[in-house]
Amino acid sequence: MRDAAVLIHALTGLAWPMFAVWVVWKLLPDVRDILRKRAFSLKVGNNELTVQEFTDQIVQTTAELQQHITAQTDRPRPGQEPEPRSQRVLRRILWVDDTPANNAYQAGQLQAMGVEVVQARSTDEGLRALRRATQPFDAVISDMGRAEAGGFAPDAGLTLIRKIREAGDKTPVFVYGGSNAAARREQVAAAGGDGTTQSPTELFALLGQVGRFPKSAT
Incomplete structure (x- = not known):
């Protein structure tokens, strides 16, 4: 039973990349069609959507999947006591990155x-x-290395x-x-950080x- 639980936990971690591959495979013809025609709308079933509407629906759908995966990942394994569920609600997040476009999908x-x-x-x-925040941030996300005023700062x-x-400030x-996120985990913890990952x-x-x-949160 424990081996099965470990397998399920591992497969859950693979769900996101598998779904991303499926999305690319499924949408590639539509993307190619948009580029070929230089169109700003496309047919989806019997409906015609703008590219923005189409993109918004993809983000919404994958956000719901991501939320489901997160809920599954947080479930305790057999034999473990469930941790108390936080009553806090994540309303505002500060994301520090010199290239915000790299995280546009996750931010969306x-x-x-x-x-x-x-x-x-x-x-x-x-x-x-x-x-200067008039409303407090519930969490901060940062990249590791980025361009700062004095040049590139790897740390x-x-x-x-x-x-x-x-x-x-005790904000998480x-x-x-970064490809070496796991290797920097101890450094992040020693600095007072709450975690590091390269996985969405x-x-x-x-x-x-x-x-x-x-x-x-309802």
């Missing part, structure tokens, strides 16, 4: 779940957003975490992205441990 998913995503491009900009994520903690901070599914699971997404 969060927005589809009812989360307000505020983006900052540098450590200083992120710290200003935290200080910018760690610097941001340390400065947040030095200011007495997660480092997202794991990122949403980490956020789910902080609080519930607004559209699942």
